[in-house]
Structure formats: structure tokens, C-alpha cells
Amino acid sequence: MNQQLSKLQERLTLEDEAEQRFYEVKLLSIYRIRARQFLMQQLPLHLEHLENLHKKVKSYNTFYYLYVTKLSREEAIGNYQEIIKITADTERDWQQGRINQKRFDKRFNNYMSVYAHLRCRKAVEGLKLAEEYFKDFHYSSGNWFYYLETYFMLAVHARQYEHAFDLLSQARKNPYYGKQRSAAQQRWELYETYLLFVRSETSPLKMRQFAQFVQTVPDYSRDKQGYNVAILILQFLYFLRRRDIEGLLARLEGLRKYEQRHLRDPATLRSQLFFRMLLMTVKENFVPEACEKKTAPLLERLRAAPQPGEAYGEIEIIPYEDLWELTLGILQQLAATQVANEQAAQRSRVM
Template identity: 75%
Template sequence: MNKQLNELQKLLELEDEAEQLYYEIKVFSQHKVRWRQFILKQLPDYLERLEALHKKAKSYNTFYFLYVTKMSREELTGNYEEIIRLTTATDKALKQGKINEKRFDKRFNNYMSVYAHLQCRRAEKGLQLAEEYFKDFHYSSGNWFYYLEIYLLLAMHAAQYGQAYDLLQQARRNPYYRKQRPAAQQRWELYEAYIQLIQPEQSPLKMRHFAQLVQTVPDYSRDKQGYNVAILILQFLYFLRRRDIEGLLARLEGLRKYEQRHLRNPATLRSQLFFRMLLLTVKENFVSQACEQKAQPLLERLKVAPQPGEAYGEIEIIPYENLWLFTLDILRKLEAEQTAAEHASRSYVG
């Protein structure tokens, strides 16, 4: 018994060390962008040690801490293709009985798979998986809302805006909706604003609510991460569609300052490129054809630019490529309205 106890104590020591390493990584990963970037540089050493611990222990605990740390590394670096490979391999091992199914939470694996499909621009496939896995999340769980956000974003990326709106209403009907943190509720408001931007409802109440929401939507983080880019883009497009020059110029200055202060890192290339494309609309005096031609080189670079990892805290509620098509559509409609107004004016004078 003493011999067995000694072996178990050694195993416990290995598992405790693995757990400590995992929580060190987790603490840094959940804080500000610069902290995430710091831990990202340390991850190779952490992973090497976790691999060694699991090789010695061969226990579920050391497997789990190694598994989630690998997932964190790929998420922080934006290597979502590897996350899809990891989640697929883990799901296969689970079905083969190589992983303790009573201890392993397959919902996390499924969540990461769906999230990786979103970031890899495999929206249609991800949407299918999201529908399949959704039944495993109970509506009373906080994870239900996190999962539904990814589900909604996949619908937005697949241009299924009607489905996205239905998912939004499903979140609102959940009796636990108001128990979410204020920042989480504000994200749902932002999603609704984007849906309303793309497919506006013409009721006066909805239009007034949308206008108030766009102009008062708050910053989500003092660290300027995550949703602030999405907010600036939303506000710019709102004022562009209204052809509110005063409001547009104010947002234009905001775009310039934000790019100078927060979008210098190569990992934020997609946001940098799209900001420049939006600035072109003002520079080219809102002429759609000129904007389309001048922005073409930027658009080609945007199409091949990689998605930023979580270490850089960016998210695209609607892919920038789709938003650019929407922007050009706004410009064409404004030109058509101006032409019609000029024609009507000439007819009246005549």
C-alpha cells in the first residue's frame, strides 16, 4: 500500500504542476491584449513541459491541460485550421474510447470547432455544425449565450441575415438574458445594429431605435480591443448611408486616430486595409465607380490577409469583403437618388 501510495503521490505531483502551468496561461490569456501577446511568446516552453508531464503521467488530467493549452496557443495565434484538426482528432479519439467520456466535456470541443470554422471563413459548414451541436447546450447555462453568439455570427458570415435575426430574438426571449453581464448585453445590441444596417425595418420605431443605438453604442474596453473596430465601422456606414457629412467627417477622424494608435501591428492588417477602403469613399467624393477602382488593390490584399488571432482582440461581425460590397451599394443608391432628384428638379423648372 505504501508503494502504491508513493506512486499515486508522484502522479499527483505531475498533475498539480500541469494544472499550475495551465492556470498561469489562463490568467494571462483572459486579460489585456498586451498580456496575451506576452504569454504567447512563453507558450512554446509551457507546451514542451506539459508534453513531458503527460508523457510521464499518461493521465486524463495531464491530457486535458495539454489539450486546452494547445487550443489556447492556436486561438491566440489565429491558427484556426489547426483548431479544426485538433477538435476533429479529439472527437475521433473520444468516439474510439481513448478519452474518458464521463470526464471530457465535448461541448467545449464542439464550441471550439464551430468557432474555428467561423474564423476560417467556412461559414456554411460551420453553420451546419452549429445547428447540430446547439441541442447540447441548455438555455439556463451561460455557455448557451456564448455559443449562440458564434451561431449568430456564422449566420451573418454566411449572409443568412434572416436566420441571424431569428437567433437574436431567441436570445432575447431567454429568461436569463437580463442576467448576463452588461458587456454581453451590449454585444447583442451591436449584433442587432448590424442586422438593422444590412436589412433595415422601415417602421419608425425601429428606425429611431437604430439611430439612437448607433450614436450611443459604448466602447467595450479601455484597451481598445475586440468590438471597437466593429463599432467605428458601423457608425461610419450609418452616417455614409444618411450622407450626414458632419457626422461622417467626425467618424472619419475617429477612424484615422484609431488606425494610428491601435492598428500598427501586422496582425491587424485586415482592419487596416478596410479602414483605408472606407477613407477612400470620402477622398473620392462618394463616387462609386472611382471608389471601386481605387480600392481594388486593397480589396485583393484583404482577400488573402489572414484573420488575426485572439491575442490581438479583433472580430468581424460581417466579413470586410461583404461590408465593402455593401458600402459600394450605398454609394450607388446615393448616386441614383441624387440623379433622380436633379431630374425632378429640372422637370419642375421646365
């Protein structure tokens, strides 16, 4: 019995070591973007250590710490295809009984799979999975809202905007909606504002709410880290659609400053490219043909650019490629309106 106890104590010591390493990674990952980038340099050592501990112990605890740390690393560097593989392998092992089915929460694995499909630009495939897994989340759980956000984003990225409105409505009708943190409720407001912008035929009351939100939300806020680019872009497009030159120039300066201060890392290439495309609309005096021609090389680079990892923070609520198509549509509408106004003025002078 003493020998058995000694082995169990040794096993427990190794599990405690794995747990300590796991929480060290977890604590570093919640800090600001710069700290998370520093963590990327340390993660290979942490993972190697956890791998060795799991080979020695082969317990559920060491498996779990290694599994979550692997997912965290791939998420941080933006390797979402690998996350799809890890979650698929884990699902298979769970089905075959290789993982403790009573202890392992499969909902987390399902969530990570769905989220990886979103970030891997597999929106249609991910949307099917999201619909299938959604029944496993109870509406009273805080995880229900986190999952619904990803489900909502998949619908938007798949351009199923009516479905996205339905999911938004489900979030608002949930009796626990008001108990979310204010930051979470503000994210839902931002999501709704993007949808209203895409579907501009919405009721005048909704459009007034939209205009109020766009004009009052801060250009930059640490509370909205990860969504600052989305806010700046939305404000720019709002003033572009209104052809409010004064407001547009103010947001133009905001875009330039934000790019200089916060988008210098190579991992933020997609945001950098899209900012330049928006700036081109002003340089080309809002002429749609000229804007489309001058931004063609930037658009090709944008399509080829990889999605940034979670360590770099900025979220595309609507893919930049879709937003650029919307921007060109706005420019064409403005050009058509300007031509119609000039023709009307000419007719009035003749009469």
C-alpha cells in the same frame, strides 16, 4: 503499498505541476491585448513542458491541461484550421474510448470546432455543425448564450440573415437573458444593430432604435475591447448612408486616430485595409465607380489577408468583404438619388 503510494505521490506532484503551468497560461490570457501578445512568446515553452509531463503521467488531468493549452495557443495566433483538426481528433478519440467519457465535457470540444469554422471562413459548413450541436446546450446555462453568439455569427457570415434574426429572437426570449452581464447584453444590441443596418427595410420603430444606438454608443471603450472597430465602422456607414457630411468627417477622424493608436500590429492588417477603403470613399467624393477602382488593390489584399488571432482582439461581425459590397451599394444609391434630384431640379427650372 509504500512503493505504490510513492508512485502515486510522484504522479500527483507532476499533475500539480501541469495544473500550475496551465493556470499560469490561463491567467495571462485574460489580460489586455498587449499582455496576451507577450504570452505568445512564452507559450511554446509552456506547451513543451506540458507535453513532457503528459508523456510521463498519461492521466486525464495532464491530457486536459495540454489539450486546452493547445487550443488556446492556436486560437491566439489565429490558426483555426489546426483547431478544427485538434477538435476532430479529440472527437474521434472520445468516440473510441481513449478519453475518459465521464469526465470530458464534449460540449466544449463542439463549441471550439464551431468557433474555429467561423474564424476559418467556413461559415456554411460550421452552420450545419452549429445546428447539430445546439441541442446539447440547455437554455438555462450561461454557455447557451456563448454558443448562440457563435451560431448567430455563422448565420450572418453565411448571409442567412433571416436565420440570424431568428437566433437573435431566441436570445431575447430566453428568460435568463436579463441575467447576463451588461457587456454581453450590449454585444447582442450591437449584433442587432448590424442586422438592422443590412436589412434597412425594417420597421420605422426599429430604425429609430438603430439610429439611437449608433449615435450614443461610445466610439472607443475598454469595456467593448474587441468590438471597437466594429462600432467605428458601423457609425461611419450610418453617416455615409445619411450623407451626413459633418457626422461623417467626425467619424473619419475617429477612424484615423484609432488606426494610429491601436492598429499598428501586422496582425490587424484586415482592419487596417478596410479602414483605408472607407477613407477612400471620402477622398473620391463618394463616386462609386472611382471608389471601386481605387480600392481594387486593397480589396485583393483584404481577401488574401489571414484572419487575426484572438490575441489581437477585433471581431468582424460581418466580414469586411461583405461590408465593402454593402458600402458600394450605398454609394450607388446616393449617386442615383443625386442624379434624380438634379433632374427634378432641372425640370422645375424649365417649367
